[in-house]
Amino acid sequence: GAVVSQHPSRVICKSGTSVKIECRSLDFQATTMFWYRQFPKQSLMLMATSNEGSKATYEQGVEKDKFLINHASLTLSTLTVTSAHPEDSSFYICSAPTIKTPEGDSPLHFGNGTRLTVT
């Protein structure tokens, strides 16, 4: 089945530093990927849509200069949390659609997430 690999799984960084999270589609091409953020015991919040070869589309309220997204190839999207602060500590998960059914449905395949802790 389709596999999405996310790296690193955990990262601890100091305030003010930047952290890069990678999301790779291992056995399929993903022109679009999605980045979500999840707080403990809460839902996933869609942050942005990563588009291969063009700018990402951010959801309302998400700072694009804070969360830089690059989708330079058909198998890799990166999320960089710039000048991280403790409030950026969260679980970040990427996903990509694979199969497009005749009806236009496309379930998502998720990476295993990255636990970011900013001290």
Added chain:
Amino acid sequence: SQQGEEDPQALSIQEGENATMNCSYKTSINNLQWYRQNSGRGLVHLILIRSNEREKHSGRLRVTLDTSKKSSSLLITASRAADTASYFCASPARGSTLGRLYFGRGTQLTVWP
């Protein structure tokens, strides 16, 4: 949440019992999807039901959809300890990029052996 709400927020049952989780959503949808998340992991797609379908089965999973009430339910029959996880419903944002989903808050299911 951005779209849906699940209830209950938490459900605790014994192995062998059935588990029912409900989801309500706000806007009209083309389909509704259910996902499972083990603690600290990514989500796994379970089942998708389209707006013109009322019920769908997959193994021990049964999903219903009532578009008039904007609600869906996920039933897990003969639950097992391995079913312990969080379960989320999700629906596509209207007119959105394919695969762009909004998720509910989730139901934390605990199945005791």
